Amino acid sequence: MKLSFSTNAYTRFSIFEAVRRIANAGYEGVEILADAPHLFPPAFSDSDADRLAALLDETGLKPASINANTAAGYYGREFWEPLFEPSLANPVETERRWRMDYTRRCIQLAGRFDCSSVSITSGRMVPGITPEASMELLKESLRDLLPTAESHAVRLGIEYEPGLLIENCRDLAALLDELDSPFLGANLDLGHSRVLGEDPETVLQTLGGRVFHVHLEDIAGGRHYHLIPGEGDMDFDRLFRLLKLHGYDGFVTMELYTYPQCPDEAARKALERLKPVLGRHAAPNRV
Numbered sequence: 001m002k003l004s005f006s007t008n009a010y011t012r013f014s015i016f017e018a019v020r021r022i023a024n025a026g027y028e029g030v031e032i033l034a035d036a037p038h039l040f041p042p043a044f045s046d047s048d049a050d051r052l053a054a055l056l057d058e059t060g061l062k063p064a065s066i067n068a069n070t071a072a073g074y075y076g077r078e079f080w081e082p083l084f085e086p087s088l089a090n091p092v093e094t095e096r097r098w099r100m101d102y103t104r105r106c107i108q109l110a111g112r113f114d115c116s117s118v119s120i121t122s123g124r125m126v127p128g129i130t131p132e133a134s135m136e137l138l139k140e141s142l143r144d145l146l147p148t149a150e151s152h153a154v155r156l157g158i159e160y161e162p163g164l165l166i167e168n169c170r171d172l173a174a175l176l177d178e179l180d181s182p183f184l185g186a187n188l189d190l191g192h193s194r195v196l197g198e199d200p201e202t203v204l205q206t207l208g209g210r211v212f213h214v215h216l217e218d219i220a221g222g223r224h225y226h227l228i229p230g231e232g233d234m235d236f237d238r239l240f241r242l243l244k245l246h247g248y249d250g251f252v253t254m255e256l257y258t259y260p261q262c263p264d265e266a267a268r269k270a271l272e273r274l275k276p277v278l279g280r281h282a283a284p285n286r287v
Helices: 015-025 046-059 093-112 131-151 169-179 190-195 200-210 236-245 263-280
Strands: 002-006 029-033 062-067 117-120 155-158 184-189 211-216 251-254
Touching: 002 015, 002 062, 002 263, 015 029, 015 046, 015 263, 029 251, 046 093, 062 093, 062 211, 062 251, 093 117, 093 131, 117 184, 117 211, 131 155, 131 169, 131 184, 155 169, 155 211, 169 184, 169 200, 184 190, 184 200, 190 200, 190 211, 200 211, 200 236, 211 236, 236 263, 251 263
Parallel strands: 002 029, 002 251, 029 062, 062 117, 117 155, 155 184, 184 211, 211 251
Antiparallel strands: none
16 A cells, blocks of 8 residues: 545645645655646646656656546636536536546546546436436446546546435445446545444445545544544544455545645645554555
């Protein structure tokens, strides 16, 4: 396992400055936000992609994932709700198609950066359509996207979250079982799992080798607010032990978008507090 940091904490900086700062903090990897003001596909040129690829080479940072969850850039404004619409389950066909085209471009860029996974979400349940009908639209969208993912050798990791159409481990496992593709799995946020009251061992047993990428943050009192490790009540030693036990050996990304006012401090503190924990559980055991 290796630690990375998401650029979504650095929304007051360009993607290029964010990558440099994350490298300077000492991380091995970086998760790239596929949204404004970072890698928002409609505004991210080929020359921008070349510049970012060169910067990744220069800093030695490995791209842990491309985070294609949000779409603030779609609305031309800063980072607040609605974050996830238009989604892959949006009932308006033109808006759903926009998200599909956006996701295809994220897959292509992941291939360009030798990044093995793209994180996506289901979006929220919205008025005017039943959850069951929304789920059918989501499945249709995913079936349409999977050939692109396979052709670029990029895996799509669905991130579940309280309040979304795919809200918990049970929902996600059922979807993965039905679609049954090696290119579709989980972007597992263990903080979200904590908020939902899920047992992490059960989650990892259920999802197994379908966990492509892990998000991590601290959580206090079951409230969905991302905190720097050590400022909530998450048991990180147990979480890393379980990840090791279940054979996860990819990136664990600190997702601390709640600290845009002090991202350098958040990145530094998170690394200082988690690096010793990771050191105790670095080598994976296969089960």
